Amino acid sequence: MKPNVKKRSAVKSKPAAAARPVGASIELPEGMWERISQKAYELWKERGSREGYALQDWLDAESAVMGEIHEARE
Numbered sequence: 001m002k003p004n005v006k007k008r009s010a011v012k013s014k015p016a017a018a019a020r021p022v023g024a025s026i027e028l029p030e031g032m033w034e035r036i037s038q039k040a041y042e043l044w045k046e047r048g049s050r051e052g053y054a055l056q057d058w059l060d061a062e063s064a065v066m067g068e069i070h071e072a073r074e
Contacts, residue, residue: 036061 028036039061040054047053 032065035065039064 040057043057
């Protein structure tokens with residue numbers, strides 16, 4: 001009869017230090033916050049200055065700015 005020995009998995013998990021705490025801010029490259037902020041303001045104005053869409057405006061602006069950067073690199 002063989003002893004009951006558990007084999008270790010070859011997959012290693014990421015160390016806990018690699019995980020970012022909830023609510024921790026991400027540092028943006030210099031000038032990026034301003035570009036996103038300006039684009040979000042432009043989107044807000046284009047949408048009729050409607051309140052309640054700040055997060056959506058920011059995310060759309062972030063996506064647009066990142067797309068511009070990606071296109072410029074190509």
